[in-house]
Amino acid sequence: MASPFLSNTAISFSSSLSSSPLLPSISSSSPIRFKSTTPRRRILIVRSKIREIFMPALSSTMTEGKIVSWVKSEGDKLSKGESVVVVESDKADMDVETFYDGILAAIVVGEGETAPVGAAIGILAETEDEIAEAKAKAASTTTSGASTPSAPPPHPPTPSPAPAPEKPTPAPAAAPVAEGPRKTVATPYAKKLAKQHKVDIKSVVGTGPYGRITPADIEAAAGISPSKTNVAPAVVTKAKPVAPLKATAPPSSLPPPVPGSTVVPFTTMQTAVSKNMVESLSVPTFRVGYPVTTDALDRLYEKVKPKGVTMTALLAKAVAMALVQHPVVNASCKDGKSFTYNANINIAVAVAINGGLITPVLQDAEKLDLYLLSQKWKELVEKARAKQLQPQEYNSGTFTLSNLGMFGVDRFDAILPPGQGAIMAVGASKPTVVADADGFFSVKNKMLVNVTADHRIIYGADLAAFLQTFSKIVENPESLTM
Secondary structure, eight states: OOOTTSSOOOEEESSSOOOOTTGGGOOTTSOOOOOTTOSOOOOEEEOOOEEEEEOOOOSTTOOEEEEEEESSOTTOEEOTTOEEEEEEOSSOEEEEEOSSOEEEEEESSOTTOEEETTOEEEEEESSGGGHHHHHHHHHHHHHHHHHHHHSSTTTTTTTOTTHHHHTTSSSTTHHHHHHTTTSOOBOHHHHHHHHHTTOOGGGOOOOSGGGOBOHHHHHHHTTOOOOHHHHHHHHHHHHGGGSOHHHHTGGGGSOOOOTTOOOOOOOHHHHHHHHHHHHHTTSOEEEEEEEEEOHHHHHHHHHHGGGTOOHHHHHHHHHHHHHHHOGGGGOBOSSSSOOBOOSSOOEEEOEEETTEEEOOEETTTTTSOHHHHHHHHHHHHHHHHTTOOOGGGTSOOSEEEEEOGGGTOOOOOOOOOTTOSEEEEEOOOEEEEEEOTTSOEEEEEEEEEEEEEETTTOOHHHHHHHHHHHHHHHHSGGGGGO
C-alpha cells in the first residue's frame, strides 16, 4: 500500500508550519516505507511577504506629507532601519526608515507628490521572485487612487451644454417673459431710453438673460432701428445664457484675480501655519504691554556676546525664570473645560525660515545655564533652517517668545499659538527720555513687550505680576548668568 506522504502534492506555508491533517488517518498497523533514494519528496514552499511602505504621521498635527526625495530607487535592497525616503511634514523634512529587510519593488508616490497619512507610498518585496507581484499591486494601488478622480468626468457630459443654447432660441424665453410683468427688470440705459421715447417699459418683452429688458428691446418697441452700439450688448447678453452662469455664481463671491497675477498654492508648512492661526481665533485673548529698561541687559549682552550668547537666549532665560514664579502663565487650556499646570517650562521661539515660520523649543529653559542654553539654541536654529527638527523639538512649547526687535520694530502684537497660555512679543530697545522721582530727566534704553494671553485661564492681574517680575530680572540681569 503506497504511503500518502509519497505524493506529488506541494504544501504551501505562509508563516508557520501546522500539523498535517493526514496524521490522524494513519494507523499503527499501516506499513509505511521511507526510501531515502526516491526522487519523490515532500516539497515545502514558503511564501514571502509583500509589504506596503506607508506615509507616517511625523507630528500630531500632520494629516498629509510630501515626498521630498527617495533615498533608494526601485530594485534596491533594503535593510531594517535604513532610510528609504525623505518626507516633508508640516514643519520639517524627516528621513523615513524601513522596519523590514527586502527589496524596494515599486514607488507608488513620486518625488514632489503628496499623500495622506497612512497611504501606501511604496511596495516592499521580500525576495526577487515577488517583485513582479509587488509591481502589480503598486499598479492596482495607483489605479484605484486614479479611479476616484476618473469618476467626475461623466459629469461634464451630463449637463450637455449643447441643449442649453437650443432652449433659449425657441419659445422658452416666454417663461421669463411671463414673469416679466410681475417684476420688471431692465438695464439702466434701457430705462433711460424708455423714458426718452415714452415707451411703457412694463409692456416690453425682454430678450436679455432671464427676461431682462435691453436697450435694443426699447428701440424695437419705439420703432427705431437698432444702432451698432446697441446691437453689441444684445449679442453679449445672448451669449451669457449659453454658459451656466448660475453654477459659477457662488464661487465668484471672491474678487477676481488681478490681471497678470500668479496664484501660488500653500506649502505643507504654510498650510499648517494657516490652520493653527485660524484655530487660534476660537480662543478669547487679551493683551498687556509693559516698558522694560534694558541698560543693564545691554551691558551684560556686550560681555557675553563674544562667548556665543545671543539676545534671544538672554530673553528666553529671563522669561523662563519669571515663569517659575508665575506658573499660571505657563499653563494651557485645550478642551475649554479644564487647564493644565505644565511641569516643564519649554520656551518656543519663533524663527522665520524660507517659506514659513517655525518655533524651535528650548526645553527646561529654567534649568539650563545661559551658555548651554545659547549652544542649544544655535543647534535648534541650524536644524530648523535645514528642516531637520524632530517633532518634539517644535511642538512641545508651553510659552512662546517672538522677537522682532532686531528689525527695529518698536512694538507689535503676536497671535497666541493653539495649546499655549501666552506669547510674548518683544520690540526693539530704544533710547527714551525718562524722569526720576526728583524730577530729573535722563535717557535710558527701553523696550516694549506685549503679551497675548488666554483669558480663560490667565487674568489681567496675573499677567501684570508676571511682567513686573520679568522687568526686574531684565533690569537686574546678574541672576541670568548664575
